[in-house]
Amino acid sequence: MGTVTDVRALPLAGECDVLVVGGGAAGVCAAVAAGRSGARTVLLERNPFLGGRATASMVLVLDDYTDGQQITVKGLATEYAERLKAVQGAVDIPPEAWAPENRGPESPEYDLWASWGFLYYFVPEPRPLTYAVSFDPEAYKRVSEEMLLEAGVKFSLFTDMLDVVKADSRIVEVVARRRNGLVRLAARQVIDASGDGDVMAAAGTPFVHGKYMVTLVHRYGGVDIDRWMAFEKQHPGHAKELNREVRSIYGGSWDRWWMRTTLPGVVWVNAPHLTGYDAIDSEDLTQATIEARRRIWKALEFIRRHLPGWEQCYLIDTCAELGMRQSRLLQGQYIVTKDDVHNGNRFPDSIGMGRNYHMPYRSMVPVDIRNLLVAGRCFSCEPGAQRSAREIPPCMVLGQAAGTAAALAVAQGVAVQDVDVAELQRRLRKDGAYIV
Numbered sequence: 001m002g003t004v005t006d007v008r009a010l011p012l013a014g015e016c017d018v019l020v021v022g023g024g025a026a027g028v029c030a031a032v033a034a035g036r037s038g039a040r041t042v043l044l045e046r047n048p049f050l051g052g053r054a055t056a057s058m059v060l061v062l063d064d065y066t067d068g069q070q071i072t073v074k075g076l077a078t079e080y081a082e083r084l085k086a087v088q089g090a091v092d093i094p095p096e097a098w099a100p101e102n103r104g105p106e107s108p109e110y111d112l113w114a115s116w117g118f119l120y121y122f123v124p125e126p127r128p129l130t131y132a133v134s135f136d137p138e139a140y141k142r143v144s145e146e147m148l149l150e151a152g153v154k155f156s157l158f159t160d161m162l163d164v165v166k167a168d169s170r171i172v173e174v175v176a177r178r179r180n181g182l183v184r185l186a187a188r189q190v191i192d193a194s195g196d197g198d199v200m201a202a203a204g205t206p207f208v209h210g211k212y213m214v215t216l217v218h219r220y221g222g223v224d225i226d227r228w229m230a231f232e233k234q235h236p237g238h239a240k241e242l243n244r245e246v247r248s249i250y251g252g253s254w255d256r257w258w259m260r261t262t263l264p265g266v267v268w269v270n271a272p273h274l275t276g277y278d279a280i281d282s283e284d285l286t287q288a289t290i291e292a293r294r295r296i297w298k299a300l301e302f303i304r305r306h307l308p309g310w311e312q313c314y315l316i317d318t319c320a321e322l323g324m325r326q327s328r329l330l331q332g333q334y335i336v337t338k339d340d341v342h343n344g345n346r347f348p349d350s351i352g353m354g355r356n357y358h359m360p361y362r363s364m365v366p367v368d369i370r371n372l373l374v375a376g377r378c379f380s381c382e383p384g385a386q387r388s389a390r391e392i393p394p395c396m397v398l399g400q401a402a403g404t405a406a407a408l409a410v411a412q413g414v415a416v417q418d419v420d421v422a423e424l425q426r427r428l429r430k431d432g433a434y435i436v
Contacts, residue, residue, distance in 0.1 A: 007165055007175055010184045016042040016154075018406045019174055019187035021161045024052020025392045026376030026399035027193030028144045029076045033403030033431070034191075035151030039410050041403075042185065043148065043155040044176055047320075050144035050157075052195060054392055055137045057323035058217040060261060060268050061117045062133040064391035067344075067356035068120045069100075071131055075352065075433040077396040080143065081133045089139020091262055093118045093131055103128040111229060117259040122355070122388070125255075136262045161194065164202045169370045171203055189371045189406040189416070193399060196280050197328030197378035205330070205366040210383035212326035213252065213273040214285070216292035219316040220258070220300070221266045227309035242307055247271075249299045266316065270323070272296070279324035289322060325377070325390060332380030333417070334362035341385045349421045351401035352433045354394025361421055364402055370415035375402035397433065404428055 018034040020027050023045030031043040053059045062081060065073045084090035093113050096102060104110065105126040113129050120130035148155050158179050165173040165184070173184045192199035197207055232239040247253045252273030261268050272295045277284040296318065303310045339345065340357060347360035363380040364373045374380065375398040377390040404427050405419050412420065425435055 007173070007184055010175065010182050013176075013183035013185050014042065015186040016040045017187070017410045018042070018189045018191065018403065019185055020044070020191045020193055020403070021174065021199050022052065022193035022195060022376065023047070023050040023144070023155065023157070024193060024195055024376060024395070025054060026395040026402070027052070027191070028148060029396045029399030030191045030193055030375055030403035030406070031153045031155070032076060032147050032151045033400045034407045035148070035153040035403075037404055037407035037427070039407035041151070041153045042187070043153055044159045044161055044174075044185075045155065045157050046160045048157050049141045050148075050155075051137065051140050053323060054135070054140050056319065056321040057215075058137055058219070058268060058319040059270070059323060059392065060134060060137065060217075061259065062135065062393050063117070064355040065131045065133075065393050066120065067353075068123065068128065068130060072353040072355065072434050073393040073397055075397060075428065075431055076400045077393040078432060079147075080396065083143045083147070084133065084135045084139055087139050087143065089143070089262065090133050090135040091116065092133040093129065098129040098131055103130070114256070115225070115229065115260050117256065134260065134262060161198055161202075164199060166203060169368055171199075171369060171372055174199070188410050189373070191402050191406055192372060192374045192378065193376045193402070195324070195327075195377055197330060197374065200330055200366065200369075200372065200374055200378070201328055203369050203372060205369050205372065207328045207330050208383065210326040210329050210386065211276070211278060212383075212387055213275045214277050214279060214288050214325065215270055215273055215323040216289060216296065216318050217268060217270055217323055218296055218318040219261065219266055219268045220303075220313045221316045222312040222314050223265050223267050224309035225260065225265065225267065228307060231308045245306075246299055246303060249302055250295055279327040285322055292322070293318065326383060326386055328378055329383060329386055330364075330366065330374045330378060330380040332363055332374065333365045333367055334360050334380060336360070336363050336379070336381040336385050336389065338382060338385040341389045346436070350435050351424065351428060352397035352435055354389055354391065354397060357389060358436075359394070359398060359401075361401065361405065361419075361424065364398060364405075365416055370417065371409070373402040373406055373416050375399045400431070400433065401428060404431070
């Protein structure tokens with residue numbers, strides 16, 4: 001993607017203080033935080049709905065909220081969970097169910113909550129219960145819209161970011177494609193929350209091109225979940241063989257290949273896991289989608305024929321877009337390492353936590369562009385580290401920090417590299433962030 005050099009013929013669609021590209025978890029939280037901070041904020045999203053991986057890819061659990069002992073991911077991530085529950089669009093695990101005395105497999109409710117996916121996955125089996133939230137994707141879309149509207153954010157769906165216009169070391173305009181044509185948007189600060197680092201790539205700031213597995217999430221309806229779970233208890237050996245065969249057909253899945261949803265008799269499947277595909281290559285994504293759908297239908301045939309309680313199950317839908325976990329990763333002022341993530345290394349410029357690791361402000365800051373922040377799964381991180389530092393709630397933390405920082409940079413008239421980090425941390429704490 002080359003930088004546009006002559007866009008004078010394109011109409012100027014507007015000017016703003018903060019322009020956010022991408023309406024996923026990080027993007028919505030960035031825009032909400034900027035808007036609530038008083039910045040004139042615009043958000044662009046290429047899909048006809050908000051939510052990113054949570055909705056387009058139907059990743060229907062908000063996890064990584066805890067370090068296994070306490071909730072560490074807070075702020076707007078907490079607000080999202082509360083607002084989803086308020087519209088009966090989410091289920092979370094009650095505090096007593098993951099209290100120390102109840103979180104192990106000996107608990108009478110362990111199997112129930114484990115079937116929702118409410119497990120702490122970063123320790124060996126048997127994994128303990130932990131706090132997480134299962135949500136309905138339609139509720140997530142609506143809650144996202146309401147949060148943006150209440151924050152005074154102007155957002156435009158059906159809008160692709162195509163390129164940027166730079167002057168010196170700043171982005172002065174973003175070129176976007178709307179359904180009715182190409183336009184320019186001028187902004188004082190820009191936040192790349194595209195997931196794939198589209199803005200940073202267009203701006204020419206350093207990044208690495210990572211790869212990880214992709215998934216075509218899907219939902220099955222008509223499942224007698226209680227009957228199947230009773231069969232697993234009564235015939236553990238046979239059930240284990242059946243589960244192993246399902247996973248084999250998918251060719252890659254988590255050990256618990258299905259999880260409950262907020263809808264009765266409906267489960268979601270975060271499989272098949274497909275490796276070797278490039279998340280920013282259209283041909284690769286096409287081939288991955290075809291292969292994933294083939295495996296799903298083959299798995300469905302086996303499931304109907306052999307799993308008690310699944311005889312009448314049917315495929316409700318597959319996600320609108322492959323779940324893409326990794327592509328471009330910023331090479332910013334600080335690159336988060338595997339050691340940082342696995343050992344919980346602390347930073348003086350921490351803006352919040354994801355699970356048990358800390359995220360420094362510098363991991364969102366490019367080394368060169370003076371008015372760009374990068375939030376979400378494309379933040380500055382080693383590819384190996386990003387694989388376990390990319391879940392939705394931590395991306396919300398990054399987004400909230402980026403939006404707050406961008407608004408602060410506008411108010412102070414400084415570059416993102418010169419934002420007063422102590423003041424940023426003060427504002428984030430005031431808004432509910434957990435910073436230690």
